[in-house]
Amino acid sequence: xxxxxxxxxxxxxxxxxxxxxxxxxxxxxxxxxxxxxxxxxxxxxxxxxxxxxxxxxxxxxxxxxxxxxxxxxxxxxxxxxxxxxxxxxxxxxxxxxxxxxxxxxxxxxxxxxxxxxxxxxxxxxxxxxxxxxxxxxxxxxxxxxxxxxxxxxxxxxxxxxxxxxxxxxxxxxxxxxxxxxxxxxxxxxxxxxxxxxxxxxxxxxxxxxxxxxxxxxxxxxxxxxxxxxxxxxxxxxxxxxxxxxxxxxxxxxxxxxxxxxxxxxxxxxxxxxxxxxxxxxxxxxxxxxxxxxxxxxxxxxxxxxxxxxxxxxxxxxxxxxxxxxxxxxxxx
Numbered sequence: 001x002x003x004x005x006x007x008x009x010x011x012x013x014x015x016x017x018x019x020x021x022x023x024x025x026x027x028x029x030x031x032x033x034x035x036x037x038x039x040x041x042x043x044x045x046x047x048x049x050x051x052x053x054x055x056x057x058x059x060x061x062x063x064x065x066x067x068x069x070x071x072x073x074x075x076x077x078x079x080x081x082x083x084x085x086x087x088x089x090x091x092x093x094x095x096x097x098x099x100x101x102x103x104x105x106x107x108x109x110x111x112x113x114x115x116x117x118x119x120x121x122x123x124x125x126x127x128x129x130x131x132x133x134x135x136x137x138x139x140x141x142x143x144x145x146x147x148x149x150x151x152x153x154x155x156x157x158x159x160x161x162x163x164x165x166x167x168x169x170x171x172x173x174x175x176x177x178x179x180x181x182x183x184x185x186x187x188x189x190x191x192x193x194x195x196x197x198x199x200x201x202x203x204x205x206x207x208x209x210x211x212x213x214x215x216x217x218x219x220x221x222x223x224x225x226x227x228x229x230x231x232x233x234x235x236x237x238x239x240x241x242x243x244x245x246x247x248x249x250x251x252x253x254x255x256x257x258x259x260x261x262x263x264x265x266x267x268x269x270x271x272x273x274x275x276x277x278x279x280x281x282x283x284x285x286x287x288x289x290x291x292x293x294x295x296x297x298x299x300x301x302x303x304x305x306x307x308x309x310x311x312x313x314x315x316x317x318x319x320x321x322x323x324x325x326x327x328x329x330x331x332x
Contacts, residue, residue: 035258038210040247044069045091047099051199053077053177054242057099059086061116064295067211067245070116073203074099075196076106079175082130083109083194083203084244085120093123105130106174110162111205112191113138117244118157131163133172134181135190141222145322151302152220156188166192179203184233186226187214195238202252204241208233211246213259217302223263223310230260263307270307274317274331281305281325301325 042048044058053076058069072092073083080103086092105128110118112135121132138156166172168183182193184207194203206214207229216226233256241249249255266288273284285292285300292300305325311317312329319327 035213035262036251036255037212038247038249040211041068042071042247045095047095050242050248051201053196053199054201055099056242057092057096059089059092059116059120061087061089061092065215065299066116067209069245071242071244071246072096073242075179076175076177077103079104079106081105081107081109081172081174081179082124083179084111084117084205085124087116088119088123093120093127096120096124097127100128107172108132109134109166109172109179109194110160111135111193111203111207111244112188113157113160114155114188114206115157117205118160122159132160133162133164134166134194135160135162135188135192136165137161137190138220139189140219141189141225142219144219145324148219148322148324150219151298151325152217156220182232182236184229186216186223186229187221189221189225191229195236200237200239202236202238202241204243204249204252206244208241208249208252208256208259209243209246210241210249210255211243213262215299215302216306218306218309221306223306224313226306227260227263227310230256230263234260266303267307267311270304271311271316271331274329279328279330281308281327281329 042058044060044062048056050056055074057072060069062068070086072086075081082105108121108124108130110121125132137160138158166181171178171180177198180195182195184191184193187206191205191207193205193207216223234253238252241252269288270284273287278284278287281301281304284304289300308329309323312323316332317329318332319329
């Protein structure tokens with residue numbers, strides 16, 4: 001059952017909706033494509049039955065960047081796999097253990113090491129005896145430049161040490177289903193999605209979400225690998241994505257094509273601003289994001305920065321020294 005509820009109490013809807021517009025490309029002056037977002041707001045704290053094998057329990061960590069909270073998935077019946085246990089939260093752990101009941105937890109799988117997805121895996125492993133598998137420890141896309149600091153440093157679960165790291169194509173067989181790791185670097189460099197071939201479903205983590213596009217923030221993430229990972233999704237025949245936040249994505253190939261088009265349009269817009277003489281990231285953000293809530297200017301700057309870093313790497317833009325948030329750029 002899929003919920004189409006309002007945001008739960010305690011979550012300010014305004015920044016959430018503005019973030020959807022900002023990331024979805026709606027609030028611009030440059031004609032960026034409008035992505036067909038699914039803004040249905042599944043409720044935290046409830047166990048939703050999504051299919052014969054899949055249930056979902058959303059953590060109570062809703063906010064502008066997590067929507068109604070992190071989606072934890074329980075896959076299987078008598079023997080379970082838990083995907084993305086979520087943040088360290090005693091209430092969520094208690095609800096998760098209640099949902100598990102007498103079933104055996106065969107494995108705890110983690111898509112990536114952001115702190116809203118990975119940390120509770122350790123407490124769940126201690127409670128159930130199940131191994132933590134999936135993505136490897138946090139690794140940035142590149143080393144920090146001299147004098148540079150990471151804006152996402154506090155977002156990473158640096159204590160994540162899985163018992164088994166899955167590579168692209170590695171599988172886990174459990175009862176009457178299997179889960180297959182799909183490497184999807186970009187949002188983070190260790191990001192994995194997990195395919196459920198028996199249902200032609202994909203647990204897409206934060207790589208592709210129906211409610212909003214994903215943040216790609218250097219130096220932790222990188223636009224080049226993210227775009228390659230999106231293109232990789234077009235080679236698949238999944239019928240549904242179950243993302244790390246928000247509801248189902250039921251036309252994934254159509255949605256991914258729109259994401260790719262949106263990002264390429266954004267790239268073209270940034271190059272146009274460079275040719276007009278807007279050489280800095282703050283100047284470009286001011287020019288292409290009309291009416292953006294001031295609370296989201298930092299996220300907008302990181303998005304432009306990710307594109308700029310990629311444009312420099314591909315020889316379409318240049319700057320003096322390494323490409324940084326504070327650099328001045330020019331189109332080539």
